[in-house]
Amino acid sequence: MSDDVLTTLARSAAEDDPLTALAAAGRLRQELERREAVLVRKARNAGVTWAEIAAALGVSKQAVHKKFGGRGLFKGQP
Numbered sequence: 001m002s003d004d005v006l007t008t009l010a011r012s013a014a015e016d017d018p019l020t021a022l023a024a025a026g027r028l029r030q031e032l033e034r035r036e037a038v039l040v041r042k043a044r045n046a047g048v049t050w051a052e053i054a055a056a057l058g059v060s061k062q063a064v065h066k067k068f069g070g071r072g073l074f075k076g077q078p
Contacts, residue, residue, distance in 0.1 A: 065069045
């Protein structure tokens with residue numbers, strides 16, 4: 001999904017019509033979660049530690065490892 005689509009979804013999430021806004025917010029959340037997972041995978045493949053990823057996301061190391069560590073997507077995973 002392109003950045004333009006994300007911008008459009010963000011604008012739609014601010015619409016006055018609550019159903020339109022909810023639908024856009026749901027799609028936006030799904031896309032952001034997908035992008036976050038891709039970025040975490042790229043960071044891990046580049047040698048970034050779980051602690052560094054957690055700090056960048058503003059969560060604990062345990063939280064980020066629990067969310068992303070068990071997926072088997074990362075090289076060097078304990």
